[in-house]
Amino acid sequence: MVYLVSYDIEEDRKRKRVADRLLADGLIRVQYSVFIGPLKSHLHEKLLTWLSQLLDKPEKDRLIIMNMRAEDIEKMHILGEVEWEPEMLSGKQHTLFL
Amino acid sequence: MVYLVSYDIEEDRKRKRVADRLLADGLIRVQYSVFIGPLKSHLHEKLLTWLSQLLDKPEKDRLIIMNMRAEDIEKMHILGEVEWEPEMLSGKQHTLFL
Numbered sequence: 001m002v003y004l005v006s007y008d009i010e011e012d013r014k015r016k017r018v019a020d021r022l023l024a025d026g027l028i029r030v031q032y033s034v035f036i037g038p039l040k041s042h043l044h045e046k047l048l049t050w051l052s053q054l055l056d057k058p059e060k061d062r063l064i065i066m067n068m069r070a071e072d073i074e075k076m077h078i079l080g081e082v083e084w085e086p087e088m089l090s091g092k093q094h095t096l097f098l
Numbered sequence: 099m100v101y102l103v104s105y106d107i108e109e110d111r112k113r114k115r116v117a118d119r120l121l122a123d124g125l126i127r128v129q130y131s132v133f134i135g136p137l138k139s140h141l142h143e144k145l146l147t148w149l150s151q152l153l154d155k156p157e158k159d160r161l162i163i164m165n166m167r168a169e170d171i172e173k174m175h176i177l178g179e180v181e182w183e184p185e186m187l188s189g190k191q192h193t194l195f196l
Contacts, residue, residue, distance in 0.1 A: 006104070008130045008178075030162060032106045034132060048175060055177050062178035064128060072165040077146060079153050080106075080160035 002070055002090050003027070003044065006034045007063040014054065014061065021050065028084050036068065038091035100168055100188050101125070101142065104132045105161040112152065112159065119148065126182050134166065136189035 005022055009015040015033075023029065025047060027037035039047065048065070055061035070090035078086075087093035103120055107113040113131075121127065123145060125135035137145065146163070153159035168188035176184075185191035 004102070006129050006132045031104050031131065031160065033129065034104045034162075051177055058177075058179040060178075062129065062176075062180060064132075064174050064176050066166075066174040067170040068164075069167060069170070072167070076162050076164040078160075078162050079149055079156075080158075081156040082160060 001041065001044070002036065002038050002068045002073060004034065004036045004066045004068050005063065007061075008033065009055070009063070010057075010060040017054065018051065018063070021047070028089055030082070030084065030089065036073065036089040099139065099142070100134065100136050100166045100171060102132065102134045102164045102166050103161065105159075106131065107153070107161070108155075108158040115152065116149065116161070119145070126187055128180070128182065128187065134171065134187040 005027060007015070007018060009018060019029070019035075022035045025037075025039060025043055027035035027039070030036050051063060055063055070092070073090050074086045074092075076086050085093060103125060105113070105116060107116060117127070117133075120133045123135075123137060123141055125133040125137070128134050142163075149161060153161060166188075168190070171188050172184045172190075174184050183191060
């Protein structure tokens, strides 16, 4: 299953911990605070538990996680220069050619 | 069709113009730089044209627009306090009860 994770987290250190974890789990940073990528279901569960414990200030830590469809991701409109391609986000293409 | 729009835009004034336009088009701000909501297809086309003209610095203005499925939005996980409900994002519920 492919997921989109997006957050507004006030504290720099906490925000960096979340970003590092999402990247380590294999998601790709598509914007400063938005990540997309495939997650196996056990990883998704572990991530949710870890996030729920870390993000303990509900008025300062806001995060959403959503299922995405690979076909919707691959048809996305992109404005500006990015270092990824939609196919990478759905796990279909692993190598980036620059 | 329901869309997610997310951006990283360096210039404050330009960023505010985009946020104001997305809100005026009826999208809901779900994070500081992420908006979700239904858009009729002619509004979607007009928005894309407007954005393409405004965001003219590809290394400083990055924006993505994606189709979303109402059922995926309604099942999203939310951590933290937010002033909207998933049903509002897919256009199914227009009134916010606080």
